[in-house]
Amino acid sequence: xNMGRVFAIAxxxxxxxxxxxxxxxxxxxxxxxxxxxxxxxxxxDKEPIKAAFIQLDxxxxxxxxxxxxxxxxxxxxxxxxxxxxxxxxxxxxxxKDVRHGKIQGAILIPAGLTNHLLSQEGGxxxxxxxxxxxxxxxxxxxxxAKALPVLARNKPGGAAGQxxxxxxxxxxxxxxxxxxxxxxxxxxxxxxxxxLIFLLTSISFLRERSSGTMERLSASPVTRVEVMLGYLxxxxxxxxxxxxxxxxxxxxxxxxxxAGSILLVxxxxxxxxxxVVNLGITxxxxxxxxxxxxxxxxxxxxxxxxxxxxxxxxxxxxxxxRYLAQFFPITHAVAALxxxxxxxxxFADIQGRFYALLAFAVLMILFGAGTLRKQQG
Amino acid sequence: METAIALSGVxxxxxxxxxxxxxxxxxxxxxxxxxxxxxxxxxxxxxxVIAGLLKTNAGEVRVLGSRMxxxxxxxxxxxxxxxxxxxxxxxxxxxxxxFGRLYGLPKAEARKRAEEVTGLVSLRDKxxxxxxxxxxxxxxxxxxxxxxxxxxxxxxxDEPTVGVDPKLRRGLWEHLxxxxxxxxxxxxxxxxxxxxxxxxxxxxxxxxxxIAVDASVELLARTGTANMEDAFxxxxxxxxxxAEEGMR
Numbered sequence: 001x002n003m004g005r006v007f008a009i010a011x012x013x014x015x016x017x018x019x020x021x022x023x024x025x026x027x028x029x030x031x032x033x034x035x036x037x038x039x040x041x042x043x044x045d046k047e048p049i050k051a052a053f054i055q056l057d058x059x060x061x062x063x064x065x066x067x068x069x070x071x072x073x074x075x076x077x078x079x080x081x082x083x084x085x086x087x088x089x090x091x092x093x094x095x096k097d098v099r100h101g102k103i104q105g106a107i108l109i110p111a112g113l114t115n116h117l118l119s120q121e122g123g124x125x126x127x128x129x130x131x132x133x134x135x136x137x138x139x140x141x142x143x144x145a146k147a148l149p150v151l152a153r154n155k156p157g158g159a160a161g162q163x164x165x166x167x168x169x170x171x172x173x174x175x176x177x178x179x180x181x182x183x184x185x186x187x188x189x190x191x192x193x194x195x196l197i198f199l200l201t202s203i204s205f206l207r208e209r210s211s212g213t214m215e216r217l218s219a220s221p222v223t224r225v226e227v228m229l230g231y232l233x234x235x236x237x238x239x240x241x242x243x244x245x246x247x248x249x250x251x252x253x254x255x256x257x258x259a260g261s262i263l264l265v266x267x268x269x270x271x272x273x274x275x276v277v278n279l280g281i282t283x284x285x286x287x288x289x290x291x292x293x294x295x296x297x298x299x300x301x302x303x304x305x306x307x308x309x310x311x312x313x314x315x316x317x318x319x320x321x322r323y324l325a326q327f328f329p330i331t332h333a334v335a336a337l338x339x340x341x342x343x344x345x346x347f348a349d350i351q352g353r354f355y356a357l358l359a360f361a362v363l364m365i366l367f368g369a370g371t372l373r374k375q376q377g
Numbered sequence: 378m379e380t381a382i383a384l385s386g387v388x389x390x391x392x393x394x395x396x397x398x399x400x401x402x403x404x405x406x407x408x409x410x411x412x413x414x415x416x417x418x419x420x421x422x423x424x425x426v427i428a429g430l431l432k433t434n435a436g437e438v439r440v441l442g443s444r445m446x447x448x449x450x451x452x453x454x455x456x457x458x459x460x461x462x463x464x465x466x467x468x469x470x471x472x473x474x475x476f477g478r479l480y481g482l483p484k485a486e487a488r489k490r491a492e493e494v495t496g497l498v499s500l501r502d503k504x505x506x507x508x509x510x511x512x513x514x515x516x517x518x519x520x521x522x523x524x525x526x527x528x529x530x531x532x533x534x535d536e537p538t539v540g541v542d543p544k545l546r547r548g549l550w551e552h553l554x555x556x557x558x559x560x561x562x563x564x565x566x567x568x569x570x571x572x573x574x575x576x577x578x579x580x581x582x583x584x585x586x587x588i589a590v591d592a593s594v595e596l597l598a599r600t601g602t603a604n605m606e607d608a609f610x611x612x613x614x615x616x617x618x619x620a621e622e623g624m625r
Contacts, residue, residue, distance in 0.1 A: 212462030216523070219428045219456040220479040221448040 022292065030298045037306045044081065046316040049136050052094035052106035052128075053077070053085040057113040069117055070109035073125075076147035077107070082316070083143045091128070098128055099172055104136035104315055105129040107144070117165065124166040131171025132342040134183045135313030141167070173343030178257060185256035186337035187310045189246050189265075190272070190330055195301060197239050197273050201231065201280025202293045209284070224372045228365065232277050239273040240266065259344030265337060268350070268357065272333045275361040278368035285371045304330040332356040379406040381531060381562045382427055387436035389422055389585075396422040398585035399436070404564060409557050411576030411593075412566035413609065419585040420566040421459065424533050427564070428456045440531065452480055455529030459536045461520040465509040469500060469519050472508060473526045480527035487526070494522040498552055514545045521549065525556070532556065534565040538572060550575055570605035581609055588612045 017024055059068030077085055086103060088094040094106035108126035116123035127144070129137045148165055171177075208214040217227060243266065250256035258265075283300070287293045306312070307321050308331035314322055325331045336353035339345035347354070382404035389397040396419045404410050412420045425431045426438055429446030438445045441453065463472045470491050477487030495501050498518040503511065511519060517537065524532060534553075538546045557563055565576065573579045573593060580590040589596060589612040593605060600611035 211465070212458045212460045213464060215430065215458050216456065216462045216476065217479065218430050219451060219454070220476070221452040221481065222479050223448070 023295065026295050026298070030302075034298070034302060034306075037303070040318075041306060041312050046082070047318060047322075048082055048084040049105075049139055049313070049315045050084050050086055050103045051140050052088040052097065052103050054088045054091060054094055054106060054108045056111045057109045058111065060114045060118060067114055067118070069114045072150075073107075073109065073147055076150045077143055080143040080146060082139045095128060095172060098130055101130070104133065104313075105140045107140070122166070124168050126168050126170060128170045128172065130343070131174030131178065132338045133313060134178065134180070135309075135311075136315055137169075139313070139316065141169075173339075173345070174257075175259065175344075176257060178342060181250070181254045182257040182342055183338070185247075185250040185254070186334050186341055188250065189243055189269070190333045190337060191305065191310075192246055193239050193243055193269055193273060194276055194304075194330055194333075195297075196242055197235055197276045198280050198283075198300065199293070199297075200238065201235055201277045202284040202287065202296070203290055205231075205281050205284035206287055206290065206293060210289075224369055227372060228278065228281070228368055231281065232274060235277050236270065236273055239269065243269050256341070258341050260340035260346065264340050264347060264350075268333055268336045268340070268354065271354065271357040271361055272329055275329055275357065275364040278361070278364035281368040282364065282371045304328040307331075308334060310334050326356070329357055329360045332360075380404070381406040381408075381441060382564070383437075383439045384423075384427070385437050387423075387426060387438060388434045389426060389431055390434050395585050397426065397433070397436075400582075400586055402580055402587050402590065404562060405578075406562055407557065407560060408577045409553060409563045409565065409575075411573040411579040412564065412582055413568070413570065413573040413579050413605065414566075414582035415568055418582045420568075420582055421535055422585075423582065424456070424535050424564065424566060428454060428533055452527070453529055454531045454533060455524035455527065457521055457524035457532070457534045457537055459539065461508075461516040463508045463516070463519060463523060466507060468505045468507050469495065469511070469522070470504045472519065473522055476523045477526040482527055490526050490528065491522075494525045495519075497525065497555070498522050499548065514541055517541055517545070518549070521552065530561060532561050532563045532565075534563065536566055536568070538567065538569070546572075570609060573605050579605070581612055583613055 017027075053074055055070045055074065057068060057070040059066050059071065061067075074085065077083055085107075088097075088106065091106070091108060094103070094108075097103045098106055106126075106128040108128060110124070110126065113123045113125065127140060129140070131137075144167060208217070247258075247262070247265070251258055279300075283296050284293065287296070303324075307317065307325050308314075308328045309317075309325060310330070314325055314331070317325070332353040336345075336350040336357075339350050339353075343349075380403050382402070384400055384402045387397050387400045388395065398419075400419070400423065402423075412423060414420050422431065426433055427440060427445065429438075429440075429451050432446075440447070440450045443450050463469075464475070467475070470488075473491035473494065474484070474487045477490050478484060482490060492501070492504070495504055498521055500515065500518050500522060503515055503519070508516065508519060521534075521537060524534070532553075538549060541549065553563055553565070567573060576593070578591060579593050579596060581588045581596070589599075589608075591599070596605070596608045596612075597603070600608040602608045602611055
């Protein structure tokens, strides 16, 4: 072995990367970005989510004064960092806001709860949620789980235990009780489609340029619109095949819930794929080789996965991040798919998401067309 | 004689580089015109301008009477790039049918033409071989076939014989003569001086300008030189008789 040769190879690699400023920057910046996001996301330093508090319990007069377990619970829940309570007077009003996502849940203290509990009969409070957002529901349940033991301790007549206070969960949009699979199936479908189509389009467009076939296309009478539509149709075939495979596996093997229309699911994905194909065309223009296409992944995909409400609920994120997330196609695609697949939502329920994806698609088509125009010098 | 292509005062800059610097050139119908010049003299840029791939900064480019870029005219031209611009994973046939259809041929017609042009460039036996398995020479023939598939009136060939062995080079020229006999106007660029002698006329290009254009024997006679290399140098240094006339 000749160490001189070893050092020559090592030296060449170092020089190559020193010349490739973009790669060098990414080696340093990507871990920092990912760690900063992760650090933020797993910290407790998050925004509280909103829940309604409906107090129908009048409490009970006792020799020591009026006792209201509902009021005590309100105070205890108020101490929980993850939750902000908003007082509502009627169940109907709260249900309406839960449905529209203005609040993430409603805690209902039924009439006579104090009475029932103090007379050792046991009682039940109600939690009303939408049912399609596991993340926020867990936060409310955890807050309740922390607050209820305190309540039990404060109860005059000794520690009868919290077991007597049950929680009845009502999901407004969802019929069966959902599993993690149900909740994450939309994430997998959207994630795979986005990732695959982005990679396929940008790499094949890059090859089109580097192999000179782009030059040949430009010299032919083919128009930009024809090229874009052709690419779109071609890749749509693969996106749909893949979606059907992922969806099929989720439904038949993992038994994921599909309450709504499969066609609507496909329509949402198609719209997203139109945007992603054009995103791929646009970004391929900024890359010299395959390695540089791969380098776009942490920049394009990671923030969307972290901040798009896929794993960590949007409602718990800093307002700036929540605002940013509205510009991510994945945010809208996953939210729309969850509503359709878990909550059986129809087009009317997800129009907002649909139009957001439409805007993404149109914007990307314009960028893609601009890129192709530039291509023609 | 009928003019197929007319360029006047064409300027094309890339940043600070003037790739074409007020270039004038007329190409007659049914002729084989050679573009001769060293690397970087502007040959490829000139071909791309004629193909309508580049917007010029100044001057006029007319092909078959119409200003370029023009899609209708683009359909009548065939363009063979320097590198074999083919889809590696597709077979020769797939590539040819694809390019045929891009130029507007119906599928059945494109299939028929694919077989015809591969016959023309002696590539019949490679029709169903994926391009990535082809050797350099066969690849270049497939590349030519792709430029011919739609039966163009005008052929633009950018250094078609680079890296091609002598036997194949002769074969390629035979194909070009045959196409020319069938009526095609052919523009072929080369930096190999002797190859230029195979063309009807030669346009010598240097620093984005045409320094001389004439039949190769005339170019030799006017400079009193024995080969194209010396003739080129003579025009380049302005020593030729009637150099100005050559500008026309």
